[in-house]
Amino acid sequence: METLILLLVTGLGLGALYFLIASGLSLIYGLMGVLNFAHGSFLTFGGFAGMEIARRIGAETWPQFILAIIVGGAAGALFASLTELLLIRPLYLRHIEQALITVGLSLASVALMEGIWGADPIYVSGPAILSEVTEIAGARIPNDRFLLIFGAVAILVGMLAFLRYTRFGLIIRAGVENRSMVTALGIDVRTAFTLVFAIGGLAAGIGGVLASQYFGYVSPHIGGTLLIFAFIVTIIGGLGSLVGAAIAAAIVGVLQQLANFYLGGTGDLIVVILLAAVLLLRPTGLLGKRAH
Amino acid sequence: MERILSFIKRPSTLVSIGLIAVMALLPVLNISIPGILPGPTWSPGSLQLLALAMLIGSMALSYHLLLGVAGLLSFGHALYLAMGSYGLGILLRETNLQLLPAMVIVFAIALLAAFLLGFVSLQVTGIAFAMVTLAFAQAGSVLIRRNSQFTNGEEGLPLNIANVPDFLVGVFNTRNLYWVALIVMVLCFLAAAWVERSRAGHVVAAIRENELRVRVLGIKPLQPKLIAVTAAGVMAAVVGMVYLVLQSGTSPENISADLTLTILVIIVLGGVGSRWGAMIGGMVYVLLEQRLTAFARSPEIKELPEFLAIPLSEPLFILGTIFILVVLFLPGGFAGLGRRIVSGRKAKLKELS
Numbered sequence: 001m002e003t004l005i006l007l008l009v010t011g012l013g014l015g016a017l018y019f020l021i022a023s024g025l026s027l028i029y030g031l032m033g034v035l036n037f038a039h040g041s042f043l044t045f046g047g048f049a050g051m052e053i054a055r056r057i058g059a060e061t062w063p064q065f066i067l068a069i070i071v072g073g074a075a076g077a078l079f080a081s082l083t084e085l086l087l088i089r090p091l092y093l094r095h096i097e098q099a100l101i102t103v104g105l106s107l108a109s110v111a112l113m114e115g116i117w118g119a120d121p122i123y124v125s126g127p128a129i130l131s132e133v134t135e136i137a138g139a140r141i142p143n144d145r146f147l148l149i150f151g152a153v154a155i156l157v158g159m160l161a162f163l164r165y166t167r168f169g170l171i172i173r174a175g176v177e178n179r180s181m182v183t184a185l186g187i188d189v190r191t192a193f194t195l196v197f198a199i200g201g202l203a204a205g206i207g208g209v210l211a212s213q214y215f216g217y218v219s220p221h222i223g224g225t226l227l228i229f230a231f232i233v234t235i236i237g238g239l240g241s242l243v244g245a246a247i248a249a250a251i252v253g254v255l256q257q258l259a260n261f262y263l264g265g266t267g268d269l270i271v272v273i274l275l276a277a278v279l280l281l282r283p284t285g286l287l288g289k290r291a292h
Numbered sequence: 293m294e295r296i297l298s299f300i301k302r303p304s305t306l307v308s309i310g311l312i313a314v315m316a317l318l319p320v321l322n323i324s325i326p327g328i329l330p331g332p333t334w335s336p337g338s339l340q341l342l343a344l345a346m347l348i349g350s351m352a353l354s355y356h357l358l359l360g361v362a363g364l365l366s367f368g369h370a371l372y373l374a375m376g377s378y379g380l381g382i383l384l385r386e387t388n389l390q391l392l393p394a395m396v397i398v399f400a401i402a403l404l405a406a407f408l409l410g411f412v413s414l415q416v417t418g419i420a421f422a423m424v425t426l427a428f429a430q431a432g433s434v435l436i437r438r439n440s441q442f443t444n445g446e447e448g449l450p451l452n453i454a455n456v457p458d459f460l461v462g463v464f465n466t467r468n469l470y471w472v473a474l475i476v477m478v479l480c481f482l483a484a485a486w487v488e489r490s491r492a493g494h495v496v497a498a499i500r501e502n503e504l505r506v507r508v509l510g511i512k513p514l515q516p517k518l519i520a521v522t523a524a525g526v527m528a529a530v531v532g533m534v535y536l537v538l539q540s541g542t543s544p545e546n547i548s549a550d551l552t553l554t555i556l557v558i559i560v561l562g563g564v565g566s567r568w569g570a571m572i573g574g575m576v577y578v579l580l581e582q583r584l585t586a587f588a589r590s591p592e593i594k595e596l597p598e599f600l601a602i603p604l605s606e607p608l609f610i611l612g613t614i615f616i617l618v619v620l621f622l623p624g625g626f627a628g629l630g631r632r633i634v635s636g637r638k639a640k641l642k643e644l645s
Contacts, residue, residue: 035419090620096365099419100560101619103553108612115602115609228430228549231423239420265438272431279415279424 005139007257013145013214015253016152020207021223021230022237022245023159024080024200030176030240031189031196033095037102038083039204039230040223041109042076046205047218048117049075051124065127069151069209076205077198084197089190106224113220121217130213144213151210155203156246163242168195176240229256232271236278238288248286315474318342319467328579336466341578343466343473343538347531349574350473350480352558354527356570359559361488362520363500365422367552368429371409372525374436374547375402376532381449381542382442384456391456395533399526406525410518417503426549433547448543451536460537469538476534477571480527484567487523492516557615563627573626584610 021039028036050059050072059065087105091097125131130147133140163169171192174182182189204223211226212218233252237244252271260267278285318333329338351373358364379398383389389397413424436443443449453461459468487493495516499506503513536542545551554577562573584607587593593604603609622629 029419033419035422087616087620095419096363097619097623099365099422100556101616103556104612104615104619106612107553107557108609108616111606111608111612112603115606224549228426232427235416235420235423235427268434269431272427275424275427276412279412283415 001137002139003261005137006141007261008254009136009139009141009145009149011254011257012250013148013253014257015233015249015251016148017207017211017214017226018230018233018253019152019246019249020155020203020210021226022233022249023155023242024196024203025230025234026237026240026242026245027159027172027176027196028200029234031172031179032088032098032193033093034088035095035099035102036200037099037227038105038109039102039200040225040227041106041113042080042201042204042223043208043211043226044110044113044218044220044223045079045208046072046076046201047208047212047222048113049205050209051122051212051218054124054126059124059126060128062127069206072209073202073206076208077202080197080201080204081194083201084194088197089193110220110224117218117220119220121215121219123217124212126213144210148210148214151206152246152249155206156242159199159203159242162199168192172196229271232275236275236285238285241285241287244285244287312474312478316471319470327583334467336463339466339470340538341582343470344535345575345578346470346473346477347535347538348555348558348578349571350477350531351528352555352562352570352574353477353480353484353567354524354531355555355559356565356567357484357487357520357524357527359556360565360567360570361484361493361500362496362517364517364521365419365556366425366521367422367549367556368425368427368432369524369528369555370547370549370551371425371429371432372402372406372528373532373535373551374432374542375405375525376529377536377542377546378436378443378449378532379529380533380536381451384454385449385452386442389455391460391537394455398529398533402529403522403526406522406529407518410521410525411514414514414517414521426552429547429549429552433544436544436547443544446544448541450541451539453540456537469534472534473538476531480531481567481571483523483527487520488567492519496520557611559625560615561618561625563625563629566625566627569625569627581607 021043024042025036025039028034028039050068053059053068053071054064057064057067059068083102083105087101088098091101126144130144131142133142134146135141163173168191171182171187171189172195174187175189175192179189207226208218208223211222215222229252233245233248236252237246237248252274255274256267256271258267259265259270263270319339321333323333324331325333330341331338333339333342351369354372355366355369358366358369376398379401380394383394383397384391387394409428413421413428416424437445440446459465460472488497492515495506495511495513496519499513499517506513532542532546535546555574558573558577559570561577562569562571588605588607588610593601595601596604618625624631
């Protein structure tokens, strides 16, 4: 029982990380049809930015740590907005070229970060409470899992509120539904494009700081590893659906942990089998509306 | 007969045959190209490098069928290379099969796997297809890393030479492997051309341009796409088998997403849709990669101010940046650039006359 609870919470924590990447991927794909291969780099860059803050002013107290999170998120958002403005916009509507250019960007940016910070992991620490454990029904659960889950839920609620109650959110939702119609009504969707990239980059950057707490280190390659599972989460959840991505992230994270423990380390394989099953039975994903 | 004769008499065919003859003769010639080849063309080191270049060229040709012909962006093509190399490696290690029968079995397995995986992944199109293929390759990578009693895990699987014919083993026989690689590349080129010019090839090209229109004509897109995907997978598996013998082993790096990305970079740099661009791009890439690494480590780079030295000492940064620039400013890749220069000259000649 204790093990099961520990696995469930850890799985949800991992799912939270997947969601922080997948939410941006899903929104960007839903609105613009762009597969963003550089999204892992946004996360890594956010993680490094947070690490630099922690190294300069420390991250032992909560205000310092929250500052690290804000800076990490801002770094991710800045990187993402620049990517949209400089690389994606010139190739407007040419989806394969756009995907290719993000491939080039991910190669170059990972190599650049390797050049700046080195290829080896850099160990980071946060507030002391994160490395302690909380007991729930006898299971001793590391506190950073709760931080991850809390962070992902906060981002999900924030994003949903933004989409629901602001004018830009309205344009984004309408654009995901039917982009040509929105353009035909004379609304400039290009601002919305930059905005979704910024939001996605923000979530990924925050994810970077949180991921470095979960793994205990930052390295130039953490983004790439998480990105592959975020892709799977995005497809299972349905492209363009935030809530779908959240549900799929929780399922994938928990399933992976359970299979790794009870079925002899087959977690990654189970996830891919789940993906194949979803594709065959419901190609649009859990909450996706239309196939692209 | 007449068709064959006219095919042979075409200048492009004659040039190709001439090129193949020159390539075939390299191991018995003594030409040194300092800066590109490590030694004279007859030396095993040079032949090994050239053979590897030809295998990557063949790999690029197989990917050309996916992206160039069918317009399918796959991020998991390395899976089939690994299937060929690991499949053959495991069969040669665990069973008493001779090289050829083992290759036939792996060929059949790869054919079946490419067909089944292609069937599942083609349920989605476009960008989702890219993500699904990536996920399958990832699963393959996990399988290889986890089952180390068969695959030797991270250390890589060495080739068991007990049942490999003698003329393919040892440094002195590198030239034989070179010729095998040359044959594989020529066969891959012909196979790619054949698929491209077949009925299925024409239909997938039409689907690439406008899928809706093809559907309206009453043609189901799945079958021709599946043919292209299966052919590409099998070609990659064949390349993988020869790779295993040439490199005396294989490693998990050969199934990583990085390898697929490398092939993708080659195709885009060479020019999407160009067979020659893919093949030559693959060969040039292998030769260039060595130079790029040497360039990145050279003392001149180290002496530059830090903000220049850090990016320039990362080969992947240089490659990624070139890639971005080509996608932005040179849509047809280098093949397209060549074509534009040639057609521009022709137009000028016309103007003059």
